[in-house]
Amino acid sequence: MNQLTTLLVSCPDRRGIVAALAQVLSGHGANILDADQHSDASTGKFFQRIRFDESDLHTDRGTLDRAIHELAERFEMDYRIDRGERPKRVAIFVSKTDHCLFDLLWRKRVGELVCEIPLIVSNHPDLGPVAEAFNIPFVHLPITPENKAEQEKKQLALLDEHGIELVILARYMQILSDEFLRKFPGKVINIHHSFLPAFIGSKPYHRAHERGVKLIGATAHYATADLDEGPIIEQDVVRCSHRDSVEDLIRKGRDLEKLVLARAVRLHLENRILTYANKTVVFD
């Protein structure tokens, strides 16, 4: 019976890192099954994702963890160990449209997304029945300009109470405050439409139609406090033409948004993403 552990590392790129990590793991009896790495020449950063089997450790996990910790100090590593002992706990934020929510809940149910979803939060009551159909608690917190700060506090309390480790904005049509996002760095995934050229402002599909674009796209990214748009996780496009009405574009956009968001969430849940300098390394 394998005991699979994932180690994610990022640090300044220096000679000997790969060998040092391999030696520490191997020296403790861990069997490396999979190792993917990346060096970014322009920033001088090194990234690695190692999956290893601990079923024949010579020592115990505590000893191995200390050895990794020492190595991390030597190489100035940020690192994360995930032993997959329990699925990540996820909250989904929605507004009125259900395509992404439905898709995520279905993928969770058939086992594509390995996680717990103990909480769905919405600023509208519309999607309560969907949550109910999947037996997930649904909390309706209406947002007005006046109560927004207060409601965010309630949201944060709920996330805390449920031990939430990832927030998915599944077409949640509210902008989260910087305070909120700073409390969940790299732990809020958002999906939005993308066009070539880009459009700013409301009714983007109407504006894309006016502009006569031949492709529409969607981008999943981490939401960040200080930037308009955080690190991009995944993107995709679909062709369109003058034959497509605004409604056709919106329909095609829904399919894209579902797929792109689901792929991004899956990559996150499987510890395949490292972020730096407002971009991602995705070890797929």
Place this chain on the structure above:
Amino acid sequence: MNQLTTLLVSCPDRRGIVAALAQVLSGHGANILDADQHSDASTGKFFQRIRFDESDLHTDRGTLDRAIHELAERFEMDYRIDRGERPKRVAIFVSKTDHCLFDLLWRKRVGELVCEIPLIVSNHPDLGPVAEAFNIPFVHLPITPENKAEQEKKQLALLDEHGIELVILARYMQILSDEFLRKFPGKVINIHHSFLPAFIGSKPYHRAHERGVKLIGATAHYATADLDEGPIIEQDVVRCSHRDSVEDLIRKGRDLEKLVLARAVRLHLENRILTYANKTVVFD
């Protein structure tokens, strides 16, 4: 032996247009082989491309042309008749990179692009040998801030002298003046990279790399005088990842630019594009 004629029509959308056009053509003995049409509900505009065979006309072409002209006046049509009696005459503007030029000349040679190319213009001498290899006159007109207006006059004189009907900017790294573009409305096709989100300014592939995009794109469009970016003809994208260096992005971008530009030029040469309100209807 078929005598294929293409009629392109755009006008305010009114009842009876389709039937009226079909009757005029049929009444003169023209056989409609192909008709594609589009109504744009938001602007109330109607567009049609009809291909018909004139080999069994009851009358002559002059009579048919007059009948079409009368109909056009009644329905306030803009229209264009192309009897394909001779290939369109095309000039290619280039700077230093040869991927689009090479690709266009190869496609011309194998018959994919039906046109004459009597002229290649460049602000650098580098691609002279490519022009020579394909036996096409190459004119080197260096551009400086001081001589730009003067050189554009020479370019326009050359286009006039060679009876040029389409200018392809095949990675021509100079901005054409409004005066130039106003003389070739809807007759200058440009290709440029496109990203999600969009980047403005120089070194776009470097900036796309910094931003960590997962797709890079290219857009072919008509160059227009009064707008940053004219009607989009064709777009496409290719996937990329953190594994791609800036050089990889540039390489992938070259392949995209070649394909997207060649498709746009082909659609134009086959009279498949109608423009209005800064966008295109592409009857492919």
Place this chain on the structure above:
Amino acid sequence: MNQLTTLLVSCPDRRGIVAALAQVLSGHGANILDADQHSDASTGKFFQRIRFDESDLHTDRGTLDRAIHELAERFEMDYRIDRGERPKRVAIFVSKTDHCLFDLLWRKRVGELVCEIPLIVSNHPDLGPVAEAFNIPFVHLPITPENKAEQEKKQLALLDEHGIELVILARYMQILSDEFLRKFPGKVINIHHSFLPAFIGSKPYHRAHERGVKLIGATAHYATADLDEGPIIEQDVVRCSHRDSVEDLIRKGRDLEKLVLARAVRLHLENRILTYANKTVVFD
């Protein structure tokens, strides 16, 4: 208030068809909004889809219908008139996997698929709860080699009873008999995986994995009695690599199957498909 009617025509390609149809419609006061056509040179066949508005008919629909009928006789046309007075009635056949069923029911609910779904038939009880969640009658008809003919009779009786006009095989893992399919010519849509190169037999994703394909695909087609595989409606692919396990291929395949089947069903419901010589003309 528009009264939109769709006319689908296929016939031997002869001169004057386009004009004759336009005249008949126009002469009765119908306003042609949209006309798409295709001539297949190799078979000499002509196809057209016309959408017209009958709100200002000079005569009545019966008179128009008779005029179309006369024209159809003259040009040996097969034709179909759909006034969209009521949505098509659709039955979905499933076995145990729910991804296509779920997706179709969701698209029906949000209005992407305009149809009635009064019946879900399955050879297994597993998806009863899904049908129930969407309030659709679910009939469990187990199939064994012994009872197959008998159960098909029951299926046909159900389809008859519910006035079913389209059967969607949404991963229904039984082969329908020729007798069944002859009773629904061009009215049974199936979805299956497709690979390059093709694999025959069971466990196709396992075999695709063994073969090391770099793309997996899905094809939606009409099921036909006398052919291994009927007219193709829609196809798409997704990239894969050595990193994908069999489970990854199956997961990616599910997403493809959902999308491709939904697109095919939509095209059928909107009367956009004409079939001939075991292939389709899709006026999208």
Place this chain on the structure above:
Amino acid sequence: MNQLTTLLVSCPDRRGIVAALAQVLSGHGANILDADQHSDASTGKFFQRIRFDESDLHTDRGTLDRAIHELAERFEMDYRIDRGERPKRVAIFVSKTDHCLFDLLWRKRVGELVCEIPLIVSNHPDLGPVAEAFNIPFVHLPITPENKAEQEKKQLALLDEHGIELVILARYMQILSDEFLRKFPGKVINIHHSFLPAFIGSKPYHRAHERGVKLIGATAHYATADLDEGPIIEQDVVRCSHRDSVEDLIRKGRDLEKLVLARAVRLHLENRILTYANKTVVFD
């Protein structure tokens, strides 16, 4: 100044391989820049590509090579070391169509494909001028059923004489004998069209058109002696419709074939491909 070396390894999957390789390299002062690996659970095989810098070796290359050799014996590794001291030597085989040849020669010239091309072989004289334009020797060896064996001997002698390490079949319309292919195992890359469903026999684009496919594809693979079709390196598709004539399919196919073949050749030249069990691991 980096001295980049690539090590490609395949062997039975056993614990400790990753660490052992890292230690040997690191212990001799090699700096691992990049390591990609793959374990195939179904066959129990392990694959790795390591790129390392030898500019600060404590020992010399001979000593390092011996150490790697000892490790390889212990783990029953097949391995290959490429120090990139000189570009691979490549021959291109063609018949009459020039699209792939032109594309490969252009990519070689602009530096996308790092290789030497000292030889173009053809069974027809048609592409001699293309070879000449790029200053590459062109050998015309006409093939008839009678002289085929004899001509293959001449081809093999030429390949030997020019020290050829890779043969690219760039639309070479002859089938190479098993004897020929056995002399170049994993060193002959072929490109062919691919369709869903697959077609066997001649005039495949005509048959695809008859079948009404909605996608056409191309596959680049290693040619092998004992199998209809060797390990797949790269595949791609492009959409088509009833509007596409056979000529349109052929034209779209040309673009695909060029792109897919060029990608496959590039992956091979960069030592990114390992083959086993008639499939490939592509470390891109």
